[in-house]
Amino acid sequence: MNKSTFIISGSGAGPGAPSFFCDCKGCVEARENQTAARTRSGAIISSANRNILFDTPPDLRAQLIREKVSIIDQVFLTHWHYDHFGGLGELEYYVKLKRKKPIPLYLPPTAVEQFRRAFPDLEEIFEVTSWKFNESYFFDKLSITPLPANHSIETAGFLVKSAENRLAYFPDTAGLPDETAQAVKNVDWLICDATFHGDNWFPHSHMSVLEAIDLGREVNARHTVLTHMSVHYSQPFTTLELAETLSGHPHVLAAYDGMQIKL
Amino acid sequence: MFANSDAEEELRGIFLDSDMDIAGDIQEHVLIRKGDEIIGGGMLAQTDSKVFHLLVFAVKESARKHGIGRVLIEELLRQPWHYCLDSSAVLERDHKVTTVAKGQSAGFYKKIGFVPCSFADLAQPFNEQCLECPERDDCGPVAMMYAAQ
Numbered sequence: 001m002n003k004s005t006f007i008i009s010g011s012g013a014g015p016g017a018p019s020f021f022c023d024c025k026g027c028v029e030a031r032e033n034q035t036a037a038r039t040r041s042g043a044i045i046s047s048a049n050r051n052i053l054f055d056t057p058p059d060l061r062a063q064l065i066r067e068k069v070s071i072i073d074q075v076f077l078t079h080w081h082y083d084h085f086g087g088l089g090e091l092e093y094y095v096k097l098k099r100k101k102p103i104p105l106y107l108p109p110t111a112v113e114q115f116r117r118a119f120p121d122l123e124e125i126f127e128v129t130s131w132k133f134n135e136s137y138f139f140d141k142l143s144i145t146p147l148p149a150n151h152s153i154e155t156a157g158f159l160v161k162s163a164e165n166r167l168a169y170f171p172d173t174a175g176l177p178d179e180t181a182q183a184v185k186n187v188d189w190l191i192c193d194a195t196f197h198g199d200n201w202f203p204h205s206h207m208s209v210l211e212a213i214d215l216g217r218e219v220n221a222r223h224t225v226l227t228h229m230s231v232h233y234s235q236p237f238t239t240l241e242l243a244e245t246l247s248g249h250p251h252v253l254a255a256y257d258g259m260q261i262k263l
Numbered sequence: 264m265f266a267n268s269d270a271e272e273e274l275r276g277i278f279l280d281s282d283m284d285i286a287g288d289i290q291e292h293v294l295i296r297k298g299d300e301i302i303g304g305g306m307l308a309q310t311d312s313k314v315f316h317l318l319v320f321a322v323k324e325s326a327r328k329h330g331i332g333r334v335l336i337e338e339l340l341r342q343p344w345h346y347c348l349d350s351s352a353v354l355e356r357d358h359k360v361t362t363v364a365k366g367q368s369a370g371f372y373k374k375i376g377f378v379p380c381s382f383a384d385l386a387q388p389f390n391e392q393c394l395e396c397p398e399r400d401d402c403g404p405v406a407m408m409y410a411a412q
Contacts, residue, residue: 005353035264035345239264240297243338247330250376250411253342253354260344260353 004047004263009063011255012038013195013230014083026231029238036239040083041171041228060087074104079155080111095125102127110154147180149173152205162263171228186220194226198235213252227255266292274304277323286318291348302326307347310386315343317362360409361385369405377407
């Protein structure tokens with residue numbers, strides 16, 4: 001059977017880890033130890049005959065090379081923030097030199113005009129469609145449904161359903177709107193925003209590690225996977241310290257770049 | 264995270280203090296550091312698509328008794344794929360980790376959720392690792408299994 005895999009291609013927040021400007025202990029560790037590094041957040045659904053991207057972070061090229069992805073069939077964006085769309089231009093030469101036809105790009109409705117302004121020369125690279133909240137898109141034996149997230153601008157998370165699993169991917173959100181929480185109740189995998197460690201500087205846009213764990217408990221997720229993690233703020237942390245924070249939460253995992261989940 | 268030859272002597276010292284030794288290539292071992300100090304290490308091998316075997320695990324004596332061993336072993340159990348060199352596994356909902364606890368360590372593993380099992384439940388060659396060992400009676404090895412849910 002042709003099973004799909006959900007790959008967390010990037011698990012870091014906006015500055016990435018290490019950040020070139022930062023010498024906190026988390027960045028120091030990430031410089032010395034590649035496995036502690038976190039590229040900007042993105043994900044890929046990969047199967048034998050299809051690859052779907054969720055977000056195109058500025059690190060996209062390196063992520064695709066690392067995950068040995070050479071074909072891209074669809075792109076969904078959660079929202080129009082640079083750390084989630086900044087790698088769109090990386091797909092230009094893939095389309096021009098190999099694919100030879102535009103890639104379907106599903107954008108937030110309010111981002112379509114921003115895309116046209118930001119990338120006037122990429123119109124021929126993408127076939128732009130605006131996704132609609134709660135409308136499902138079907139690919140092979142999977143469905144993908146954008147659901148509202150709580151973020152500073154119009155933002156979706158995606159509920160992915162296969163025959164065996166339900167997976168919710170919400171890299172940028174502060175809790176979930178009631179109707180979304182209901183829709184993702186009892187998911188097998190909740191992959192969610194855990195930007196902050198310690199105080200949450202932006203409680204209306206992001207979550208802290210502990211808030212993300214609480215959200216997983218609230219929606220009764222079988223496993224909660226923490227992503228979009230900064231290692232810098234508000235309290236820098238090392239891998240060991242993160243493990244200490246997660247101790248006693250056997251169903252909570254810290255995402256890492258390249259983590260794969262069977263759908 | 265994975266050790267290199269520079270760490271071999273220090274890690275071996277930690278293992279020897281717990282009557283263990285490097286279990287394979289040094290590069291297959293996970294290192295646990297606190298700052299510049301190595302405070303522990305372990306090695307996992309994948310024996311089936313959802314089954315891993317913990318060959319060795321030890322924490323430096325000076326770092327024990329602060330719950331650090333529990334934190335570290337929980338992390339290894341939570342996502343053994345990440346700590347197993349060249350693992351091809353993909354996260355699924357259930358996975359198992361086996362080990363052979365020696366001496367007093369069975370109590371530690373029980374607290375974390377391992378349960379005793381038969382040596383026959385372990386993959387080869389781990390199911391036979393104690394058969395010919397002259398220290399078997401003194402060591403009191405216990406085959407154990409952890410089942411993630």
